[in-house]
Amino acid sequence: MVPLSFLTIIFYHCWLWHKVKTQPLSTIFGTNASGRRFWVSDMIKDNEKKNIVAVQTLRNTIMGSTLMATTSILLSAGLAAVISSTYSVKKPLNDSIFGAHGELMVSLKYVTILCIFLFSFFCHSSSIRFLNQVGILITSPPHPSSSVTPHYVWELLEKGFLLNTVGNRLFYSALPLMLWIFGPLLAFLCSLTMVPVLYNLDFVFGFNKQLALGKDFQHNGCRDCESV
Numbered sequence: 754m755v756p757l758s759f760l761t762i763i764f765y766h767c768w769l770w771h772k773v774k775t776q777p778l779s780t781i782f783g784t785n786a787s788g789r790r791f792w793v794s795d796m797i798k799d800n801e802k803k804n805i806v807a808v809q810t811l812r813n814t815i816m817g818s819t820l821m822a823t824t825s826i827l828l829s830a831g832l833a834a835v836i837s838s839t840y841s842v843k844k845p846l847n848d849s850i851f852g853a854h855g856e857l858m859v860s861l862k863y864v865t866i867l868c869i870f871l872f873s874f875f876c877h878s879s880s881i882r883f884l885n886q887v888g889i890l891i892t893s894p895p896h897p898s899s900s901v902t903p904h905y906v907w908e909l910l911e912k913g914f915l916l917n918t919v920g921n922r923l924f925y926s927a928l929p930l931m932l933w934i935f936g937p938l939l940a941f942l943c944s945l946t947m948v949p950v951l952y953n954l955d956f957v958f959g960f961n962k963q964l965a966l967g968k969d970f971q972h973n974g975c976r977d978c979e980s981v
Contacts (some may be wrong), residue, residue, distance in 0.1 A: 754937035754938060754940065754941040755933060755937045755940055755941070756928070757928050757941060757944075757945075758889055758933075758937075758941045758943070758944040760941045761944045761945065761948060762926055762944055762947065763927070765948050765951065765952075766836045766922065769955055770904050771867045772956075773958070778957070779859075779956060779957055780924075780955055780956055780957065781954070781955055781956065782955070783920070785965070786911060786914075789907065790907050793906050793907045793910060794907075795904050796891055797891060797895065797903050797906065800891075800892065800894065800895070801976065804891075804892040807891050807892060808888055808892060809887070811884055811887060811888045811891075812888075812960055814884055814913075814914075814917070815881055815884050815885065815888075816932070817917075818877045818878075818880045818881050818884065818917050818920070819877075819881060820922060821873070821877045821917075821921065821924060822873075822874050822877035822881065823918070824924075825870045825871070825873040825877065825924060826870075826874045827876040828869075828870045828927075829867055829870040829871050829874065831856075831867055832863055832867045835863060836853070862869060862930070862933055862934055865933075866927055866930045866931060866932055869923050869924075869927045869930060870923075870927060871927060872920075872923050873920045873921075873923040873927070874920075876916045876919045876920030877916070877917065877920040878922065879916045880888060880912075880913045880914070880915075880916035880917040880920065882913075883909050883912045883913035883916065884910070884912070884913040886909055887906055887909050887910045887913060890905075890906050890909070891906055905941065912928075925947065925951075928943055928947070929941075929943040929944045929947070
């Protein structure tokens with residue numbers, strides 16, 4: 754059940770990555786990335802009036818990443834303390850769960866969860882680094898000899914949001930691993946429950962309808978132009 758739990762989450766995110774690459778506007782990530790591109794261009798174009806708005810918006814995102822990074826490192830410290838403790842963590846679980854109860858398996862569970870939280874902390878801390886760079890560059894006055902372009906600032910912003918998303922997904926994937934401590938069945942059921950929840954959060958419903966309306970509008974507009 755545990756390998757099936759891992760494979761379910763991995764397969765879903767591989768399929769999501771394929772959709773982001775092939776049909777970006779059908780996903781939340783592609784739609785938001787498109788909006789952020791226009792947002793960066795507009796902030797730089799009207800820098801004198803909107804620099805405060807840009808800084809405040811980035812500050813809210815940095816605060817979210819900081820909270821997740823702090824939570825991840827605190828959980829990592831707690832798990833490290835449990836692993837290094839002389840108290841045997843498997844004794845109270847032997848009579849209440851089914852599955853492997855050996856010391857190697859119990860250690861594997863805790864070490865896996867610890868690694869997930871550490872990688873989540875790394876992604877969130879790296880995201881904060883990129884977002885801080887964007888906060889400086891997006892408010893810098895444009896200069897003809899400067900190599901900082903709106904496209905470059907947008908790429909830094911996308912890296913920050915990508916690392917933030919990866920850190921969040923690693924944090925979410927730790928939930929089945931936490932339940933794995935109490936048995937493989939709970940981990941498997943949690944993974945099956947997470948997939949439809951994430952699907953409803955990651956995809957833009959009605960994308961095909963919007964695409965059809967856009968094609969009809971474009972076709973009618975071209976036909977009107979031809980008639981004129």
